[in-house]
Amino acid sequence: MSTLSRAAGDSMTMLRRNLLRALRYPGMSLSVIGMPIVMMLLFVYVLGGVLGAGLGVGAGGAGYIDYVAPGIILMAATSGSVAASVSVCVDMTEGIINRFRTMAISRSSVLTGHVVGSVIQTMVSVVLVVLVALLLGFRPSGGPLAWLGAVALLALLAFALTWVSVAMGLVARSAETASNVGLPLLFLPFLGSAFVPTDSMPAGLRWFAEYQPFTPIIETVRGLLMGTPVGADAVLAVAWSVAIALAGYLWARAAFRREPTR
Structure with a gap:
């Protein structure tokens, strides 16, 4: 058996392990799915009237949801990565990683299983949030290719942030720390254009939000979802996602190599 095929087989084993654990202990997965849905209900039904009127899309949340739903969907992609940080940290603190190090398996498969499993769970969360948004009145006008592009970008973002979260889980000293250290990733969309356009923000905050x-x-x-031009944003989005993925992977690999014990 070649090194590559053995690594692929070991990664599939680790992926099954992580998916089975997610099914047996669904609390974290449910909280990850629930947060974006609660945020959507809050911004559509509580704040949607005021924000929608300010954006000129009507006085009710029904018009505002077309603006805010893509941002909430992206939040589902970011919040899913937190579970990976906690899962990796639990493996480290409970000693199972040290056990894996003594076994004749590909070392890379341990982290690969966590990453792929987290991306799958995250994309399931994204699908559920999209369904809830449609039930609440979200009416996207993008075509099938546009939807495919949006899903691919969200999967790339989830992949990138999961590597960052895995690295955070490797360096965290407890599951509680791991669950908190990734919070900035969850709140960065608030400081972007998820809920209001950046040109409505004060000068300093607007500069940060735009860059x-x-x-x-x-x-x-x-x-992509609303069928409007994306321009240079698409190039920047892919570039940022790839850069985050590369940085997260290199950080996680370095942290995994220098952590022989916990």
């Missing part, structure tokens, strides 16, 4: 990674990603997802 942070999540804004071009949000605008690209929104443009």
Whole structure:
């Protein structure tokens, strides 16, 4: 058996392990799915009237949901990565990683199983949030290719953030720390164009919102789903996602190699 095929087989084994654990302990998965849905209900039914009127899309949340839903969908992609951080940290603190190190398996498969499993769970969360948004009145006008592009970008973002979260889980000293250290990733969309356009913000905040990674990603997802031009935002969105994925992978690999014990 070649090294590559053995690594692929070991990665599939680790993937099954992580998916089975998610099914047996669904609390984290349910909380990850529930947060974006609660945020959508809050911004559509509580704040949607005021924000919708300010954006000129009507006085009710029914008009505002077409603007805010893409941002909430992106939040589902970001919140899913937190579960990976906790899962990796639990493996580290409970010693199972040390056990894996002594076994004749590909070392890369341990982290690959966590990453792929987390991306699958995250995309399931994204699908559920999209269904809830449609039930609440979200009416996207993008075509099938646009939807495919949006899903591909969200999967790329989930992949990128999961590597960052895995690295955070490797360096965290407890599951509680791991669950908190990723919170900035969850709140960065708030400081972008997820809920209001950046040109409505004060000058300093507007500058940050326009140049942070999540804004071009949000605008690209929104443009694809709503059938509007995405322009240079698409290039920036892919570039940011690839850069985050590479940085997260290198950080996770370095942390995994220098952590022989916990």
